[in-house]
Amino acid sequence: MLHRTFIVSLLTIGGILLGMAPASAQQSLNIVGPGGPPIAGLGSAIVDVNMTNTDPVQGFVLAIAYDNSVIEITGVVAGAVVAPAELYFPEILATGLTVGMVMDSGPPFGGQTIAAGTDQTITLITAKSIILVNELDPDVTTNLTFLDGTLNSPPLDNILVQGGLSIGVGAGLVLDSTLGSLTITAPPPDSFTIENVSVPADGSSEGCARIIMNNQSGPVQGFVIAIAHDSGVVTLEDINLDGTVTETELPEFVAPSILANGGTLGVVLDFGTPFAGQTIAEAVDNHIANFCYSCVTPIIYFTGQTPPPAQTTDLLFANGQFGTPPLNNVIVVTGLSLAPDLVDGILTCEPVEQLLEDTCFYCGPRSYEGTIDPDNNPAPPIEGVPGTDVEVCFFYKDSSDNLQGLQLAICYDCDLTFLSFDLTDSIFDEVGAEFVSFAIDDDPNDGDGCEFVAGILLDALPPFDGQSVPPTEVPLLIGCATVAIDATAACGSTLAIEFCDFINADGNVDIENIAIIDFQSIQGFNKVDCAVLVVPAEIFQRGDCNSDDKVDLADAAKVLGWQFQGQPIDCPDACDSNDDGKINLADSVLLMNYLFLAGQAPPAPGPIDDGTDPTADALGECMSNDSTCP
Secondary structure, eight states: OOHHHHHHHHHTTTTTTHHHHHHHHEEEEEEEEOOOEEEETOEEEEEEEEESSSOOOOOEEEEOOTTTTEEEEEEEEEEEGGGTTTEEEEEEOOSSSEEEESSOOOOTTOOBBBBOOEEEEEEEEEEEEEOOOOSSSEEEEEEEEEEEEEEETTTTTOOEEEEEEOOOOOEEEEEEEEEEEEEEEOOOOOEEEOOOOEOOOSOOOOEEEEEEEEEEOOOEEEEEEEEEEOTTTTEEEEEEESHHHHHHOOOOOOEEETTTEEEEEEEEEOOOTTTOOBBBOOOOEEEEEEEEESSSOOOOEEEEEEOOOOEEEEEEEEETTTTTTTTEEEEETTTEEEOOEOEEEEEEEEEEEOOSOEHHHHHHHHGGTTTOOTOOOOOEEEEEOOOOOEEEEEEEEEEEOEEEEEEEHHHHOEEEEEEEEEETTSSHHHTTTTTEEEEEEOOOSSSSEEEEEEEESSSSSOOOOOOOOOOOEEEEEEEEEEEEOOOOOOOEEEEEEESSSOOTTTTOOOOOOOETTTTEEEOEEEEEEEEEEEEBBOOOOOOOOTTTSSSSSSHHHHHHHHHHOOOOOOHHHOTTOOOOOOOHHHHHHHHHHHHHSSOOOOOSSOSOOOOSSSSSOSSSOOSSSSSSSS
């Protein structure tokens, strides 16, 4: 309450008791509300009390009422013209406020006054909304009003002191509250936003998505955040408050929970005694929490290579999905749980560049061993005939390191079938690899294609002497696989054999191509693929020396004509009736015995069905148009 001694000092200036006298001209006190936008939510606004005075003012009393169910008064300060006053005493009451001011209240009594003027601001009142208006409800308007004879003890009237006299309503002072209104409207929607974040996809790095809160409804006493993620793409590693406004306010209850496909965070700022009322002030872009993730699958590329595309995934606010009972995303303002707008985010797993090692893996024919190719060009294709087997070999090159072992992971066209794999005649065989294992998946219908994996470790058994294969400037043989070409493979087609990381053949563990160097898994190196080129094989009937697609006496005559008369032949293998690698009189005799004396038939192929030559010889190729291809 305003002290009685203050009242006496206000009404008694320089020892002279003041009386009431009419003013010489109209004078007024005006309450003027804020000229800007209305109060949003639990925001504040400043209301001016202005004075128009025709004579100098030695002091004043203000008595102003307000609706304490709508607003509270949080500050009362002197205006600029009042700043030199020797006594300025504001008091905020339950339903109003009072101010007493004396410009010259003590020795040496120099007679300070406020000069005559119009609309001079003598007091500024800060009013704060204490209600939340729903966006669907109408705005709320309230007034600050001059009120004589009610506020404080003893009750005060609004007066000006001029010339030692108190000028109140009875003496002509005009009290105008018509402009002293405040409008309270719904605040902008509160919101949570997950900021987009990029994470290096190297298998170990983390990146934190900042959670941003717009809370213009008012100071936040606590909040709950619940965010879902795709566990196949990212892993939630941590939930923390590092560097946040939440951390600055020293919250007393913090409950993070990391789940397989999401995470939640509950925070209460003031959870225990002495209940000091900590809050997060209303603001735009309050950084309140961090959800930190790593990428599940590394996305690596090596210097000089084209970077692969980044992988993106959504981070989604999830109401009613996590917790028991299920949690919603909320903020707590004045004890009320409010549902903020939710703005989801995107996490990007960024490719990571690594330096390329000088190791290189190749595949190709056995003849590729020892070739000199500084540019790591592919080996020539391995030629094979449909329905036959070919040999596919694998090589390594490393000019600076000894290899202790390696892993191979190979994808191949399912018109090929890997039959076996061994190290015969390789450097790994010579050194004596102590662990060799391979696995084959030739099922084209299992969803992951056809795959081959192999693991080789040179020193896998006691006494562990540290075997390794040496550095090499040229490709050295690792081992070779026997590979069958499907009988239906199209002639002229190229069947790819490729180094493929993260395959499991018929196992459960994904295998990568690695070189083991100094007990480390080295992955960043060139891998040069190869292919099998399907080529036609000549087919013929043994004994059909004249190439008319049948075996008869004319063929015996053709053999004799070629041998003794220089007759041309198209297919030397067909004329070699006894398959001894030569064409001579014996071939003619065998045919005549077969045809007329029930003698031995010419060896395969034939003499009835066409086929390929099962025996190698030096007779040269057939010049006929018959082959294994249509």
